[in-house]
Amino acid sequence: MQIVDNQVAEDGEAPLSDRIVRAISDAIISGDLPGGAWLRESELASRFGVSRAPLREALRLLEERRLIERLPYSGVRVIQLTLKMVADLYEIRAALEAIACQRAAQRITPDDIAALEAMLAAEGEQIDGIERDRQRRLSPIRDFHTRLAEIAGNDELLRLLSRDLWRHARSYYHSAWKTLSERSRAAHFEHVAILEALKHRDGELAALLMRRHIDHSRAILERHIAEQDKNEASAGGQKSE
Template sequence: MGATEDDTQGADTFRTLADKALAQLQEDIVCGAIAPGTKLSETRLAERYGVSRGPMREVIRCLESRKLLERTAHVGTRVTSLDPAALSQLYYVREALEGMAAHLAATAMSEDEITAIQELLATHERQQDIQRDTAYFQYEGDLDFHYRIFEGSHNHALQETLTNEIYYLLRMSRYRYSGVHKRPQQALAEHRQIVEAIAERDAELAELLMRRHISRARRNIENQIGDQ
């Protein structure tokens, strides 16, 4: 027996509600509105985001796969909390993988892709926080410089590792630690240098600049943690 029109509409509604709740909860976790280590209740989350428990259960599973939530036996589900050592280790991994992505992007990105990422950085430059040199926030996906580099590598295995394993954890850390004094404009300048190397098809330089860029970000985070 095939699916009826009502069945299809019901499935679409379920999908839409789940997608909306996923986007809202994910953003609340990434930006720190729900703090790391917070214990979550499926029932309360469903009420908070206006969905039934079925869609919310799916949302929780998705955020677990993105490493933003952790489920522990006899404890329940909590927002992932990275201690300083784990965060430092994550950035060492990021340095290696994104360096590789930049290297590959220098040979794989099309001219249109390079133009698009240059235009993205021009958009970033107009952000008031950047102009005041107080913060450098980027929306996820195609509005994120680093995500564009992942995509520009045209290496599916690398993209999967970066986007599914560490991307959202990195977004959490970037939200929390992106306001280092005089770092935002410097970070934007480093992004431009990376893109210039890619545009020149200098893969070794693109990788070197990306690794230096992420190494500086790691040291800034370690310094902030040390000052707390």
């Protein structure tokens, strides 16, 4: 992927450093840059066709967003997923998306319901393919969840979710894709149940179902990380023997 190296954005485009941030974060989320991968400025500059100055600013922004980390005397690498990171993120995400459901229940319109029903129908049609091909990527997490946050009508809530929470969640999902592909069917029916509660304007039930939905994904991710840690510890023990 090449990004035109102009410090001045043209035609209303985002500043170059922001476009580099988006390109690198997309590579992290897609798994092209996996957790623990070392990031070298020369390689990134060549890969994205940019100079060092905007690249360094982009790396600083990515570090602020906790997608990468800088280690003393070692360099910069993609953040490696830990149990605490998942627990912290999903605790906040569950609380905020529960609020979104409560607000959405008060504001949802027949047109909103029809659009969400069409979205979930399309989602349901993809499940068999997702389960057959575990390398297939999940649909962006923003589809159903973002639409509910938009319906909620709280711009600050949407900003908080969109800026970091969903990006991190998508990155986490891709890191555990083979495990989470098996969850696609259950997650779909959880979406359907949330929509049913919203159709009846039952904000408390929709919020409860959303919390459970997010907690189920969190539990699977935590098991995935624990298994990875166990395997790495076992491999390290074998090497030292």
